[in-house]
Amino acid sequence: MHHSPSFAPRRVPLRRRFIHVFAAVFATALAFFSPAAALAFDEVFDSGHVDAFYVTAPDGQLHLSMKEDITGSSVPRSGDDVVLKVVEDAWSDATEAVPEIGQPTYFLPQTQDQRIIWPGWDTQPARDGGFDNVDLEFAEVSGPGSVYVFETSGFGDVKTVTDSGSMELTSGEVINQPNPAHRHVNWAFSEAGTYTMTVQAHSNGESSNAVTYTWEVGDGGDASAADRSADTGEVSNDQEATSTPRSADKGGAAAADKSGAATDKECTPGMTPQIKDDTVSPSQWRDADGATFYLSDKSSVDLPQEVGPVPAGQAWMIGSTQVDGVPWLGANTQSPTMRENIPGDVTWELAGFKGPGPMMVYSQGGLGKIVGDEWFRGNADAAEGTYSIAPNTHVHPNWVFGAQGTYDVTIRQVAKTGEGKQVAGEATLHFVVGGDKPAEAFDNGHFDLGAAVNPEGGDCRDGAAADGASASAGGSSTSTGTSTGQAAQAPSKGGSLANTGTPIVPFGIGALGLGMLFLGLGIARLAVAKAAD
Template identity: 50%
Template sequence: MLLHRARTHGALLTILLILCAWAWIPPVAHAQQLTLNDGHVDAFHVTVEGGELSLNLQEDVTGSHVQHAAEDVVLGVSDQAYTDATTQVPEIGAPTYFLPQTQQQGILWPGWDTQEVRNGGYSTVQLHFLSVSGPGSVYVFEQSGLGGTSAVTDDGELTLATGSVITQEMPAHRHANWAFSAPGTYRMQVQATADGAASNTATYTWVVGEGTVAEDADASAPDVTPAAPGAGPAGTTDETSDPVSGSTGSSSGTTRYAANAQSGAPATQSKECTKLIPRIKDDRQSPASWIDPASISFALTDAARTSLPQALGPIPAGDAYMIGATQVSGVPWLGVNTMHPSLLKHTTGDVTWEITGFDGPGSLYVFTQGSLGQVIGEEWFRGQGGVAEGTTVVKRNSHVHPNWVFSGPGTYHVQLTQSSQLSDGTPVSGTATLTFEVGTGAGDANDGHFDFGSEIAQGACGEVANPGGAGTRTVAAKSQGGKLPNTGSSVLTLPIAILGLGVLSLGAGLIFTARKARWI
């Protein structure tokens, strides 16, 4: 009888502990939608996950390359985007809420990115718009050449509608013009396909004008403005938050000397150098590499030849070579970038770019694409006869593709200096020379996507800044499964612990009862 009662009490105790454990489990929280209405977004981000094609959204607003399920994000198009510039486009002919293909501060800059599909052996990707709904029309198109427009859909229409398809023939990062004819909530169901493989179907919500609040979205969902990496909500990130490698070769930088941390120590031991190191982000492979500009030269072949309808700066109308604002197969697509994680972490404010040297057999003209109906937006740099001039400011956490125009064949060297200031107000700068082989048959980069940017390197003065040499990667592998790694306790930690104590208590009770029964 005593043995029976002991076993019964032990079982009841265990059941009670298990019930208490489950009582501690909080309700599962549903993901709150994130509203993005400013900054860089790859709305259609196509990757290969576990051998399967995957479609999600990637943004550089809350951090660097943060990924989300499309359903967890609201794409906001603010009233600031409203313009009558689209009345000049014959297929539109009316004012719209307009998001240009060149980044404009204060409004969203959406595009798409298929570069990572090469990891799965894919190349051509098609974006299928299974449904497009909303209170008005949606238009997607590019500015082609110098001042023209062209469709990006396979049917040649500027209107994006149910059944539209956009074919991205090569892995690329691409932006286009978006226009919405009326305010309200628009939804798109999109699926990506490549070589017979199909991705998940993702639903995108766009809220246009009128405060940019979705009809059925959580009203408490926050609008997000650009922040440094790690400052936003949880997501996956492709890049390390603070790589502190430096550079060797042609790059130079400004040195800062920190105060001596240890009293009596030699002053030379307390020096700390912080440098802005120019880098080229090479997207010809995934993940990308940030490499020394001296290790690469850009080859402009016949694919870059164009006929200018008008003079551009020092370059007369007629034959020329050009890297355009949109990607062209067989031409290296060179942009500028102020998005390196270390730059965002250790500096404040924008980055000033100045052309400080130029040589070549002809002339150079660098400018941003003009708005609809205009050829030139803003002049950046020009070079002619060994004389260089031009300065521009590139906004923090930005990615811009200007037009680079060369008047004729030959080897050109373009020296550019980037300047910013550290978080403590100390100025910092770095200089590098870009080499362009124009129509010469030389050069080692004749295709693909590149960005000229910079990183911040820290270390004791006199150390080799980049022990890995030119081309050292500063991009970490992606987290698995689209989530941040779990490095702490979860909501189940306490219940599991209590359950474990219950099991131990039951075992101890049974052992004690069995021994006592033998004593009896």
């Protein structure tokens, strides 16, 4: 009897079959764990200062990229290699009060909150190529919800920043930056998920390269607003989350523990106050003592209400947002030596004041509010107030003066080194309000008061350093003020930090991958056992 040929597959030896199955499983796992498969970005930033839209002019050509102060100081990035992570803690009901929004959102205020990302833009370097007036075109904006962008004025009002006048940022919108500036605005995202923005800069008829920015918002889109409020500890707008203020008691940080003070006449200060001058490129740190800032008529404002000792009516102001023709003076704990030697807060004390009228220095309040945290107040030749600034921070308070004339403002900075040694230094700044501009005075552009740190120096103030300064320099004290709508937490040195390393597979995904690997190996073993049977 003739039999048809058999087409049954040839049996593969057991050892070879096991090797084939194992190789396939291993290859799958390897691909799963590869950085490109796990995350296609170099960095994930969930807190800290980022100039997302950084406009420069190398070789006279308009260029768009990113600059960040998270992994270092003014670190350049291409922009499309970074994920801007908006953490769940950003969920806030503050934007319910904004008519065009009218709902809670993931809210990034224009004043820095140490727990969340602080994105802004900087067009100052573009002036080197002759580009002063810059348009940021958002050619394409996509995501699971709406994106809102708007600005809070010095008196708590909100205003739009898009050319169309809409707070919602949609494809084709343009934001004009009329003069070279470093600027921060409010951002709000209505839903959790991934958003992308393809942006291009235009000026003088020229266009930059296009950069696609990626935002990862929230931890998921299933939680209700009530759930989010419960999870994030949502609080009223009467609480502050963006800083670590100290009570404004007269004398501030000058009252107790002598452990950090030095009385030797030959004492070397551990801090040398400096002004970071961004009107030149690259920026330069200059001696702060004796620095003069001139406030012309462009700084004149009409206060709608009294602000501390400054009465309602005409005043002169350096605001929390940059105004062309007014020197924009901020606070900075980002100098290289400070980043290297000071792991905790830097406490500022108003150590001296003299002027023709009152002065008030304060953080911008939340939406609809004027005053947030009070820093300092000076009146009738009296000075009071202390304020602690977190490490690696750049912030702009409001400086308000009640009369024309010259003000002498002495600010003392105190901190502790990583070895626990107290260091300090002070400088007197001069503010000339009205009248003629003094020679060499700063009258326009961006400046920050900071300090260089000499860890071999000390605290040279006669007598003792304060318990308050000592404690605040260590970064352990907190208090509350006026809210931006975020959860009421002071910056915590032990909290989660921004992901600033190489791509990392999240733990849950990693565990899943390992499970898949062992499952595959188990299947392979069963297959071999079955074949053996």
